[in-house]
Amino acid sequence: MIIQLFFERSEKAIESVSRKYENLCKSISYRIVRNEQDVEECLNDAYLAAWNTIPPQCPNPLSAYVCKLVRNISIKRYRRNTATKRNTYYDMALDEISECLIGRERTEESLDEKEITECINRFLDTLEQIDRVIFVKRYWFCNEIKEIANEVGESSNYVNVHLHRVKTKLRNHMITEGYL
Numbered sequence: 001m002i003i004q005l006f007f008e009r010s011e012k013a014i015e016s017v018s019r020k021y022e023n024l025c026k027s028i029s030y031r032i033v034r035n036e037q038d039v040e041e042c043l044n045d046a047y048l049a050a051w052n053t054i055p056p057q058c059p060n061p062l063s064a065y066v067c068k069l070v071r072n073i074s075i076k077r078y079r080r081n082t083a084t085k086r087n088t089y090y091d092m093a094l095d096e097i098s099e100c101l102i103g104r105e106r107t108e109e110s111l112d113e114k115e116i117t118e119c120i121n122r123f124l125d126t127l128e129q130i131d132r133v134i135f136v137k138r139y140w141f142c143n144e145i146k147e148i149a150n151e152v153g154e155s156s157n158y159v160n161v162h163l164h165r166v167k168t169k170l171r172n173h174m175i176t177e178g179y180l
Contacts, residue, residue, distance in 0.1 A: 002062055006054035013054075014047050021063055025070040031142035032074040033081065042077055046070040071140070116179070123173045127166065134159055135166050 002020070005013035025046065029039040046069040059065030124132050133152060137143040138159075145163075149156045174180045 003054065003058060003060075006051070007058075014051060017047060017050060017062070017066055018043075021066050024063070025066060028067055028070050028141060029074040032071070032078050035081075038077050038081065039074075042070060042074045045073045049073065119174070119177050119179065120170075123170055126173075127169075131162055131166050134162050138163060 002013055002016045005016060022043070025043050026039055029042045030036070033039060033042065046066060049069045050066055057065070124135065127135065130152060134148055137148045137151065138145070143151070145156050145159050149159045152159070171180065
């Protein structure tokens with residue numbers, strides 16, 4: 001229904017997206033930029049991006065599309081805000097996973113984003129549900145270890161151990177796929 005509002009170019013489309021996904025989008029953005037004003041600007045930019053891309057895009061599910069827009073815009077804002085300094089929280093999460101994704105002879109810029117995404121999705125399909133949930137919450141939604149532990153009903157140590165094992169499996173998968 002919301003998609004139809006976009007195709008009709010009704011301003012109610014933005015209102016509906018905001019009403020339905022605002023809390024989720026705010027939590028994603030805040031975990032990255034850690035600033036309420038930046039979060040609001042990122043959400044507004046994401047809603048505008050949705051307006052400008054739907055149509056021709058017809059995303060299914062809309063929630064994932066909007067979350068991806070918010071996340072990407074928030075990452076750009078984060079990079080702009082921290083060009084000369086480090087935000088240890090978000091950088092730490094990126095550092096944890098980067099060693100599994102990029103070999104010494106390859107740079108981030110040389111990797112095809114779609115190719116890497118498909119490779120990681122294939123990898124995620126091989127994981128047990130608990131490991132997939134922990135991985136996605138940590139590296140996509142940027143949840144803190146304690147948050148993840150509370151959400152999955154386990155200890156922080158349990159989450160850390162599982163993340164370590166999943167990162168090892170991911171590294172091996174990336175080697176097998178020829179990325180490392």
